[in-house]
Amino acid sequence: MKFGEHLAAHTTPEWRKQDIQYETMKEALYECVEGVPSAEEVDPETIERYYAKFDEKFLQKCDKELKKINTFFAEKLAEAVRKYESLKAELEAFKRIHMASQETNLRRRKQGGQLQGLLKLPAHVVQDKSAKTTRKIHDLKLAYSEFYLSLILLQNYQTLNFTGFRKILKKHDKVSRVLF
Template identity: 35%
Template sequence: MKFGKTFESHLTTEWRQQYMNYAELNAMIRTAVVNAPDVKVSRDSRYIRERDKNSDPEVLAYYQNFERNFFATCHQELSRVEDFFAHKLAEARRKLEEIRKQLISMQNNQRGPNNRQLGLACSEFYLSLIMLQNFQSLNYTAFRKICKKYDKYIKSNRGAMWFHEYVSEAPFTNENELRQMISEVEQLYTTYLTNGDRARAMAKLRVPPLRQFSSPARVFIAGMLLGLFIVSAIIVIISCE
């Protein structure tokens, strides 16, 4: 499966507008190559020949202009991802502190949410952290893939340079804090809600696959088999009468 389809199938639907727009950037690259002036391409490839790109001033100017537009768009996409991730991470910090205080209060027999309510709150919060981790991973991979594709089709190393300079060290790519928060929720659940039984805690916190989908072919085959089964059942019933 191509990455574009994988990306679409694994993103969190309610956050769709906050992910980097891989499809748009991919289309920009392909359109730039197809519409390039006087560029010779091989019959089985759309890759630019380096000598054509550098020897023709018109072609060179065309790609310089495209480079500016493409990476300006990349910066916009990166900014949106960064802002959303920072907002969600700050929100998660506040929620974790709230849950921590509520669990301690419950242990001290103070008034507040009961065991079941806190268990549900922990599970929901844990899922939100896993979703944010998925958001982090998908966007990082998408930026890496699109920069690699830029270099491949434009015959450049600018994509790798941009990725290294702006994405590889971007705050949203730092996994440490999010991992620590996930680990702390697991520990809190184990300590306060399952009396130290980690296996039971992890079973309660277990997150189902964020996206399960069937290919059209599988859906068609399943439908066809179901139809054949129904027809066979009807024939058997009629023959028994």
């Protein structure tokens, strides 16, 4: 599979505009090769200026793409860090509440006689607390799973774009060697 097809198949649809414009850059390289003045018609300095001008435009396009990708990646990474801190705080709060609840239940069990009878909670209240705790644990697990998947998407974005730059610059070098 060619890289352009691979990029299209593996990109996150919502992030497509933020990916490297690989096909556009590849077309620009081929247009450069097709548009080169004939060596019989012009002097070598003209051909060198043509390539120098093309290289300058091409590398500016690469720089623009790189800035776009790095900015997007930095935004998504900062978003991930904020999400992680939020999930971590939520988990810590849940742990504190759950530990306090367990300590209270333990104290109730240790107390004997008439106090235990007075502090006993009805069965439906205990079941309700248990259901809320189970639901909260389930929600936290789901949130962490979603967070992990978002990190995988971000890692794939980084890898695809890195590969795109490596391949387009390799094509550029190949075309440049043929031209000079």
